Amino acid sequence: MSELWERWQRAIADELPAAIELRHRVHADPRGSGDEEDTARVVAEALGAGEGIRVAKTGRAIPLPGKGDGPAVALRAELDALPVLERTGVGWASDSELMHACGHDVHLAALVAVCRAAVRIGVPRPILAVLQPREETSPSGALDVVESGVLAEYGVDAVIGAHVQPRLANGVVSAVPGPVNASTDEFEVVMHGQGGHAGYPHLLRDPILALSQLVVSLQQLASRRVDPVFGAVCSIGRIQAGTAANVVPNQASAFGSLRLMRAQDRERALDGLGEIVHGTAQAHGCTAELRVSPCEPVLHNDPALAVGAQRWLVRGQSDVDIDFRSFGADDFAHYCTGGGDEGTRGLMMFVGLGDTAGAPSLHDERFLPADDAVARVANALVAGYLAALGPAGA
Ligand SMILES: [Zn+2]
Structure with missing residues (x-):
């Protein structure tokens, strides 16, 4: 399994330049909650695995084959931007009244790099790439994805997500068992x-x-x-x-x-x-x-997934945090209802961007993770996937 980790990392490294270009393209042309069709199309094209299934009105679920059977692992990234006037000053800044001020552009690019690399090297279990709309509003896109039945249809057992987090230091990734968001x-x-x-x-x-x-x-x-x-x-x-x-x-x-x-x-x-x-x-x-x-439920990370991911993150030279929780909310919580008949197990990791005084927070008009965050989010998604295989898969 560690050989798979190495090959996956090398394949992701090849994908990163194109993924970072995609990040800039998505960032420059953001779409708001409920209006994400254009972003979903651009990201689906970059994935190169067909149009996929339309879910939650403006989202997509794109199945990618694995070498073996076994339950699929869903990797989720959010499509929507926020009604914020951008003031980052980069050449690829948005000139509309919307902005990717929550890092969803980074998450989408990382998802594409991970999935393209997975298809190239052949991974043991199928992946369902979930391009999820309406994370920033209620009623949430995640609930619609769950209720669409697409996760059950593709035999998804575990859903993995990663979110950039400026309150954690650069190089730190948190994978915490139990409740992490309110x-x-x-x-x-x-x-x-x-x-x-x-x-x-x-x-x-x-x-x-x-x-x-x-x-x-x-x-x-x-x-x-x-x-x-x-x-x-x-x-x-x-x-x-x-x-x-x-x-x-x-x-x-x-x-x-x-x-x-x-x-x-x-x-x-x-x-x-x-x-x-x-x-x-x-x-x-x-x-x-x-x-x-009522808006979102508690986001409860599956303990086995969290502990399994910690091991792979250490292997990827991340500094692993096992404490970070916040009273923020994320509709990812809807994927974390439990395994088997209860629904799916979920793991949300937080990827540190640098805990420096005065750094712009999420949703700030100056919030702009560096491009190397794409690689670190990709790393976390791979760790989550491998954790979902469990000790038997490893
Ligand atoms: Zn977000």
Whole structure:
């Protein structure tokens, strides 16, 4: 098996110049969530294995043969860019109002290099290359890929993904067993009060004061409702109220997200959210409406895949991290439902870009991984594939 690793690495090295050109081409011409058809076509052409199957409206699943039977391994990369005005200053920068500010251009290029190299050298198990749309929006593309049945149709047992991560140092790749990204529920609260003249507060029911108290009280969810060993995050990203400094409005709204690391904490946390919203409203003589929209589940890495990948990453001279988790969310979580009848096992790795002070974060208008990140993401995908073969395959 280590001979396969060596041959695969050499074949990938041959593919890298073309893959990096593809990265620049995709980066220069980004497409937003739900509009990825052009990007999917360009990447499918570069893969050189036919058009594949259309999935999740604008995505593709492209089967590549293996030398033997056995379950297929899906390698997933995301197609969509973000509504960000690029300010990287490179010659191949986007000139539209969209930007590949999350590294998906790098992931796509790495996927192409790995798959083309795999076909050339002949790998033991079939690969399903998944060009997945709508990672950045809800409802997510991953859920549509799963529900399309394409993974079951091609006998996929394991799904492998890798995401660039500026919070990890250059050369570091994380392959962590268990939960690595949070579940998210987005919510909206509308606080109803009784508005009027700001100088007569005793005659009113001030929804802004109630909402302000609520934003603070919601922090109890993390500190008092969920086991702190596992943690929770409740952040308000938008509040909306009022028209003038001297007028108390009738209502005020807040929009936020609740993030958890364990599925079993969700019911308790959502109960707490409801109690705090309605209790705070009542304490201020107001009433509240609460709407919750479930987004992504917890991203739970299969332990055997993670441990197996760690070994191959060490072999590829990566510095392996076994701790990195974040309360970010990724719809890759939908591929991680378990093995066998339960669905597929999943492994999401994070590829470090350099943990330097002031470096642009994901989704930043200056975010631009160096081209050598393509090789490192490719390396991680190969490690994930080999881990999926298991000790018997190795
Ligand atoms: Zn991303």
